[in-house]
Amino acid sequence: MENTLEKICAEALKEIEIAKNSESLKAVSVKYLGRKGIITQLLRSISSLPLKERPKAGEKANEIKRILEKAIKDASHRLESVAIESDDFIDVSLPGRSACPGSLHPVTQIMRQICDIFTRMGFDIAEGPEVESDYYNFEALNIPKYHPARDMQDTFYVSDNVVLRTHTSPIQVRVMEKCKPPVKIIAPGKVYRSDSDITHTPMFHQVEGLMVGENISFGDLKGILTNFVHLLFDDKTSLRFRPSFFPFTEPSAEVDILCVMCRGKGCRICSHTGWLEVLGSGMVHPAVFENVGYDTSQITGFAFGMGVERITMLKFGIDDIRKFFENDYRFLRQF
Ligand code: PHE
Numbered sequence: 001m002e003n004t005l006e007k008i009c010a011e012a013l014k015e016i017e018i019a020k021n022s023e024s025l026k027a028v029s030v031k032y033l034g035r036k037g038i039i040t041q042l043l044r045s046i047s048s049l050p051l052k053e054r055p056k057a058g059e060k061a062n063e064i065k066r067i068l069e070k071a072i073k074d075a076s077h078r079l080e081s082v083a084i085e086s087d088d089f090i091d092v093s094l095p096g097r098s099a100c101p102g103s104l105h106p107v108t109q110i111m112r113q114i115c116d117i118f119t120r121m122g123f124d125i126a127e128g129p130e131v132e133s134d135y136y137n138f139e140a141l142n143i144p145k146y147h148p149a150r151d152m153q154d155t156f157y158v159s160d161n162v163v164l165r166t167h168t169s170p171i172q173v174r175v176m177e178k179c180k181p182p183v184k185i186i187a188p189g190k191v192y193r194s195d196s197d198i199t200h201t202p203m204f205h206q207v208e209g210l211m212v213g214e215n216i217s218f219g220d221l222k223g224i225l226t227n228f229v230h231l232l233f234d235d236k237t238s239l240r241f242r243p244s245f246f247p248f249t250e251p252s253a254e255v256d257i258l259c260v261m262c263r264g265k266g267c268r269i270c271s272h273t274g275w276l277e278v279l280g281s282g283m284v285h286p287a288v289f290e291n292v293g294y295d296t297s298q299i300t301g302f303a304f305g306m307g308v309e310r311i312t313m314l315k316f317g318i319d320d321i322r323k324f325f326e327n328d329y330r331f332l333r334q335f
Contacts, residue, residue, distance in 0.1 A: 039061065154166075172208065204321075210302075221304070
């Protein structure tokens with residue numbers, strides 16, 4: 001009897017050792033220790049042994065039962081920790097890993113807001129190429145070669161007559177060449193200038209606008225831009241039109257808004273002037289109309305242009321334009 005028990009014990013231990021998962025371990029446990037298991041039945045059969053063999057056999061059988069129970073328990077712990085380390089184990093008691101949804105870049109958000117406001121005022125959206133001919137970027141806009149105004153925009157030249165557009169104004173020329181007045185468009189897009197510091201990056205975004213037709217006046221320009229600023233910021237943000245110069249507009253005006261940080265009191269952001277420059281604008285120069293074949297005795301129009309990064313910086317109180325392009329997740333996730 002004792003020899004048989006030893007043999008069974010050795011076999012059972014081997015089976016426990018090679019069990020690959022909790023199911024096969026459970027099967028081994030049932031096979032030996034279950035209600036009809038081998039050890040259980042042996043324990044039951046002790047009563048049929050001669051009286052003097054019973055105590056020893058009983059002791060041995062119980063000892064083996066304990067050995068097997070302990071081996072099964074240890075094996076079950078071992079299998080559990082293997083399962084936890086493997087990829088397909090899901091511990092439902094752990095806090096969940098939250099998925100981080102993406103969001104629109106702050107410049108994209110403001111770009112869309114600007115386009116929204118103008119489309120609600122009846123402007124169509126026009127687009128054009130970023131690699132542009134010298135003609136559309138300069139000549140057609142009344143900026144001939146060697147004109148000092150070319151220095152205002154540090155241009156990236158692809159070749160003698162091809163540039164990366166320095167503004168989205170060439171789109172206005174392209175649209176006027178194709179469409180008769182009235183024209184009412186905005187031109188959003190990327191532009192390029194060889195310039196880099198805390199307020200300039202070599203690539204930035206602009207939204208320019210053009211409204212052409214009969215009897216379009218400087219009053220319309222003021223009205224549209226005032227409405228725009230009031231909708232983008234709020235209606236307490238007053239505007240100031242300052243005489244300026246652009247070769248493609250006459251008269252030209254720089255548009256300032258009341259400082260959105262200090263409300264005119266003077267602060268670091270507005271260099272203590274109380275005002276922030278946000279837009280260039282003016283009445284379209286007759287030379288530009290002539291270049292696209294418009295009759296200057298019949299029609300007039302205005303144009304304006306703004307840098308989207310600058311407006312975004314003011315809207316969100318950001319002091320360094322380069323933050324927009326570093327793609328630092330800690331910065332971007334705030335918007
Ligand atoms: N094109 C000008 C610039 O990029 C802005 C502008 C557009 C000014 C239209 C006046 C009229 O600086």
